[in-house]
Amino acid sequence: MKQTRRQVLRAIGVSSIPILGGISSAQDMTTSQNGNASRVRVIHAIPDAPEVDVYVDGNRVLQNVAFKDVSDYLDLDAGKHTIQVAPAGQGQGSAVIDEQVTLDANTDYTIAAGGTLDSPQAFVFVDENEVPSGDQARLRAVHLSPDAPAVDITADGDVLVEGLEFGNASDYVEVPAGSYTIGIRPAGMNDAVATFDVTLEGGTVVSAFAVGLLQTNDEAQAFDLLPTIDAPTEMMTTTTTTM
Known part of the structure; x- marks a missing residue:
């Protein structure tokens, strides 16, 4: 049976998918004080994990970051940082992810807490921060569904991305602004496991995060697509149809 859900997504920094609390203050050592900054956001993509805190x-x-939450961008000094993800309220000593990352100045990043609770992983992606012309949009796909195979991604039947594997992001593809039916199907196959009707506004840069599980009886953990604006611009709407 088909299930349809409608979401309204706004630019990061406005109200996108839920904005998270607990952002560090200007006095924290982790925030940039000298202009030599990078910007980092975090997505919780572990479908069977509880809410988490990020250090x-x-x-x-x-x-209190919940599954499918994407944070605002945080300003951090360029250089090496230790990123830890722990169950909410349990402290950094209970971290399930503990990774060191190196950030370049004037660069935007997404750090994804992915995998499953039995095998959590951190993935770091560089985000596009150059806005396209007003009649164009840039779109990339990020595969964070831990039980999904490599996938092909189509737009109105035309293949945009081939063979995207778990833990990887595609290149950005520039397309005319407008409405598209995005299909996700196992690589080399003709039948989509899900389709998403997406309207891309001109001048937007969008990452579409494929999250959740294909095989689950828990609707909260089910496969989904989270189109999220990288460069703050206009609103976009999506309608999701899962087969």
Whole structure:
């Protein structure tokens, strides 16, 4: 049976998917004070994990992050940082992810807490921060569904991305602004496991995060697509149809 859900997504920094609490204050050592900054956001993509807190260099910068939440961008100094993800309220000593990352100045990043609770992983992606012309949009796909095979991604039947594997992001593809039916199907196959009707506004840069599980009886953990604006611009709407 088909299930249809409608979401309204706004630019990051406005009200996108839920904005997270607990962002560090200007006094925290992790935030940039000298202009030599990078910007980092975090997505919780572990479908069977509880809410989590996120620490940077020992400071809690995000709290009570739920599955499918994407944070605002945080300003961090360029250089090396230790990123930890722990169950909410349990402290950094209970971290299920503990990774060191190196950030370049004037660069935007998405850090994804992915995998499953038995095998959590951190993935780091560089985000596009150059806005396209007003009649164009840029779109990339990020495969964070831990039980899904490599996938092909189509737009109105035309293949945009081939063989995208778990834990990877595609290149950005520039397309005319407008409405598209995005299909996700196992690589080399003709039948989509899900389709998403997406309207891309001109001048937007969008990451579409494929999250959740294909094989689950828990609707909260089910496969989904989260189109999220990288460069703050206009609103876009999506309608999701899962087969």
